Amino acid sequence: MIFDSREMAQLRRLEILASRVARGQIHGHREMARAGPGSGFREHRAYQEGDSLRVIDWNVYARSDQLVVKEFDAEEALDVVLIHDRSRSMEGAAATCAAKVTAALGAISLQRLDGAIWIPCGGDRSGSESYRGRGRLNDLLQTIDVQASGATDLLTPVQSQLPRAVRHGLAFVVSDFFDPRGAAQSLRFLLSRRFLVRAIQIEDPDALAPPAPGRYKMRDRETGATLKIDLTEEAIAAYQRTREARTRGLRAFCRKAGAGFLRARADRPFFEIIRTAIARGWFKR
Amino acid sequence: MVQALAVQFAFPFGFWMALAAAGVLAAHLVRRRARRIDVPFLPLWAATKGQMRGGFGASVARWLDLLLILLAVGAIALASAAPFRPGRPSSVRDLVLVMDGGLSARAGDRLDRLRRVAATEIERRAPNARLVVIAVADAGPQVWAGTDRARALQAIAGHAAGWTDVGWARALELGVAAGAKLKRPDFVFVTHRSWEQADDAPQRWRQRTVRVPVANAGVHALEVVRDPESGGALAELGLHGAGVLVIERVGDGTELWRGEVGPRPVRVPFGGVGEIALRVRSFDASNADGFAPDDTVYVRLPAKKTPRVMVVSDGDPSAFLIAALQAMAVVGAVAEPLERIAPAHVAEAVERADYFIFDRCAPSTRPTRPSLYLAPPPSDALPFRVGAPGPAPALFEVARAHRLLRGIEWERVRPGTARPISSGAALARAAPGVVLAAGDDWVALGFDPEAGVFASSPAFPLFLHNFVHGDAADLDRAPEFWRIDAPPPAGAPGGDAMWTIRKDNRTVRVGPRLWGAPGFWTLESARDHATQRIAVNLLKPDLDLAPATAESDPLADVGRVSIPDQPLVPHFAAAAIAALMLAWYAFWR
Known part of the structure; x- marks a missing residue:
């Protein structure tokens, strides 16, 4: 179990918080962009042949002698895709934090009767896991573990493991986005599949903090590539600028694409990160 | 310019301090050794490196601290070697x-x-x-x-x-x-x-500085003048100076002439042949040797003619003497024929002989030529007084190495009593008896050539030869000149x-x-x-004499111009301190 008892209690409070915000009932809580069976009135439209008589708004007909039908927002149980980066670059606090955030997101989804699809990227698992119903919550929490191995590659697992039937929905990407092929590749793919994309960037401040000035031979955790560098104050400042620029670029991409972006420190408690996501309405229909 | 920039080192071992540079270099390389660290995402650092400054400037900056330290070490080593720029010789x-x-x-x-x-x-x-x-x-x-x-x-x-x-x-x-x-x-x-x-020359200089009356001039010039009448055989010394002058023979100090001289040259008769050396000294009124630059003059006179020897005897001369002279005549040592005269005719024969040998007789008047007296009887015409023979030889101060005396078997010599009347000219003296005395122009041998074995020995002709050709002076030079x-x-x-x-x-x-x-x-x-x-x-330390006379160049700047040794230790020490301070400011502050 990735959570201890105290964290489990915090997780339950998060579930309640998410429920209050979304006010969802039994058919799921995701607000879809198309009309369909649901409880929320959407609009009137002219009656068409074949429409059920039950959907005719007879009150309007009595007042205006026109046959119109009421349309409601479609409500359906959706799958929440959890893309979990377990690459070597996450090693340390980032891996733990990412695992807990992913597990909490899955727990909230199951609590709200949504399906949860966990796609691990890296680590010793290659296949995705699907969960539906509150009864699978324990399985989900047992499955998601803390691992950090292999290279960062978010796109390939998503492309290969995302079920074709799942064409839209909510996708959480929990990663440091240290993808050599580009941080936005996986996000771009999900957006193309009409997912609502929520990117959570986990950063380990200890791992990312530059060392003291000096001469270093740096080795990439994932690829083993090395680089010699004379680290000066000037170089450290340049490094910090590069890092911030990379994050700003990712944030700008998400904003432009309508995706959510949350930057979180790995030493931050997971429930605070989830609470921030809830506060941003990422679970709101 | 090169000489002006030359630097010498008073303590070259100080360069061993430069070995510290090896330690500094090693420490620097160890300190600059790249530490290995793992980073989550290397491209981030690669992008950073791409933004960093590179090229020669970066390399210089990277090694500048080492260069500064090495400069400091080098400067310290140089300072330890005590460099100095030598003054211009x-x-x-x-x-x-x-x-x-x-x-x-x-x-x-x-x-x-x-x-x-x-x-x-x-x-x-x-x-x-x-x-x-x-x-x-x-x-x-x-x-x-x-x-x-x-x-x-x-x-x-x-x-x-x-x-x-x-x-x-x-x-x-x-x-x-x-x-x-x-x-x-x-x-x-x-x-x-x-x-x-002389060994005491510095001391004498000091004395001279204290006691130098200008009026106490000495002898400053000697002129050698050939005597035309003697065909160069005689010479005169032209003396210039002031005060009392003494001419003495170098070596034995025999005084040859003493007299007053003034600003005009005086001529001192001086006889001799061959190479001779004389020392001329001057005395001031107090007769002290205050300021008398002793001078030595070497006079080379032309070789004289074959000496003519006149034998003077009251009767038949000694056969040994005649035989020796004839032997000398055979080899050209004396002129032939040998003349013999009685003592009474000496004055008449002076011009016909260069040397007189008196065989057991005394002249009535002393000849003006060098003379040899063999066992002379007492006479007022002798340059010395002959006393009664003593019981045994009593000789002292005999220069046995003197060539006039070489070959004499002194054990067989019978001493007589004699006393030289000329001052300081005797070569061999005996007290109370004199067996042989030699002056400038006379030699006395105090034994009978017929009575001893010396006249029959080969040394006798040699003795005569030395008398004729060696004259009365020797060529010994004063050791201090x-x-x-x-x-x-x-x-x-x-x-x-x-x-x-x-x-x-x-x-x-x-x-x-x-x-x-x-x-x-x-x-x-x-x-x-x-x-x-x-x-x-x-x-005279307090003498304030400026080199400025009418002959001086008024535009000349006579001052201190040469450069003494200039120690450079402070320069290099300051350089080391500066290098260390710069390194501290740039890298370690």
Whole structure:
């Protein structure tokens, strides 16, 4: 179990918080962009042949002698895709934090009767896991573990493991986005599949903090590539600028694409990160 | 320029400090060794490196701290080696030249040689060297100071010898006073003679400085004049000077002449052939040897004719004597035929003989030619008095090595009693009896040639030969003198080893500077350039004589010009400190 008892209690409070915000009932809580069976009135439209008589708004007909039908927002149980980066670059606090955030997101989804699809990227698992119903919550929490191995590659697992039937929905990407092929590749793919994309960037401040000035031979955790560098104050400042620029670029991409972006420190408690996501309405229909 | 920039090191072992550079280099390399760290995302650092400054500037900055440290270490090592820039040697800088101006320099080609030596000394100076030329002559001390070498050479060329009524002490005082105004000048004393080299010379200089009356002039010139009447066999010395003069033979100190001399030359009869040496000394009124530059003159007279020997005897001469003379005549040692006369005819035969040998007889009047008396009877005409024979030989102070006495079997000699009446001319003396005495022109042998075995021995003709050809003087030179053009004899004072003068806790070596340059004498110190100061102390430190006379160059700047040793330790120490401070400010602050 990735959570201890105290964290489990915090997780339950998060579930309640998410429920209050979304006010969802039994058919799921995701607000879809198309009309369909649901409880929320959407609009009137002219009656068409074949429409059920039950959907005719007879009150309007009595007042205006026109046959119109009421349309409601479609409500359906959706799958929440959890893309979990377990690459070597996450090693340390980032891996733990990412695992807990992913597990909490899955727990909230199951609590709200949504399906949860966990796609691990890296680590010793290659296949995705699907969960539906509150009864699978324990399985989900047992499955998601803390691992950090292999290279960062978010796109390939998503492309290969995302079920074709799942064409839209909510996708959480929990990663440091240290993808050599580009941080936005996986996000771009999900957006193309009409997912609502929520990117959570986990950063380990200890791992990312530059060392003291000096001469270093740096080795990439994932690829083993090395680089010699004379680290000066000037170089450290340049490094910090590069890092911030990379994050700003990712944030700008998400904003432009309508995706959510949350930057979180790995030493931050997971429930605070989830609470921030809830506060941003990422679970709101 | 190269010489000016040359740096010498007083403590070369200080360079071992440079080995610390190896430690510094090793520490730097260890410190700069790349540490291995794992990073989550290397492209982030690669992008960072791409933004960093590169190229030569970055490399310099990377190694600048090491360079600064190595510079500091190098500077410390250099400072430890005690570097100093040597002062410019005075030999190429300033010169105080004291020229011999006495009339004695006129003898032969002395003056020309002195001028050549002085000119050479001047020409080898640097163009900007300060020159002080002091010539002492009858017109008084002439001092010229300036930097114009051409004018200095003119002063040398126009220098004429004359009366030196101020003497050498005065000249030295002038030179020292001039040298004191310069810095480390060469002090060159160009003279035709070797300076006094007696062991107590420095002390005598000091005394001379204290007690030098100018009126107490000495003998300054000797002129050799050939006697035309004697065909060069006789010579006279022309003496110039003032005071009482004494001419004595070098070696035994035999006084040959004594008399008053004045400003006009006097001629002293002097006889002899071959090469002889005389020392002429002067005395002041108090008869003290206060200021008397002893001079040695070498006179080369032409070879004389074959000596004519006249045998004087009352009866038949000794057969041994005749046989010896005839043997000498055979080899050309004496002229033939041998003449024999009675003592009464000596005065008439003076012109017919060069030497007289009295065989057991005494002349009625003494001949003016060198004479040999063999066992003479008492007579007032003898230059000595003959006493009664003693019981045994009583000889002392016999120069057995004297060539006149070589071959004499002294054990067989019967002594007589005699006393020389001429002062200081006897070669062998006996008290109370004299067996042999030799003066300038006479030799007495106190035994009968017919009574002893000596006359029959081969030594007898040799004795006669020595008498005829060796004259009465010897060629021994005074050990404390030597000729100008000859190197000093080994072991002579001031020759191989320079004198050492210790004064005021300073040690100064004084001695000849260049053996190859005749007449060169200089006073120089080994290291502390205190020669002139020492010399001032020796002569007259409070003498304020400026090298400024009518002959001086008014535009000449006679001042301190030479550069003493300049220690450079502070420079390198400051460089090390600066390098360390810069490194600290740039890298470690």
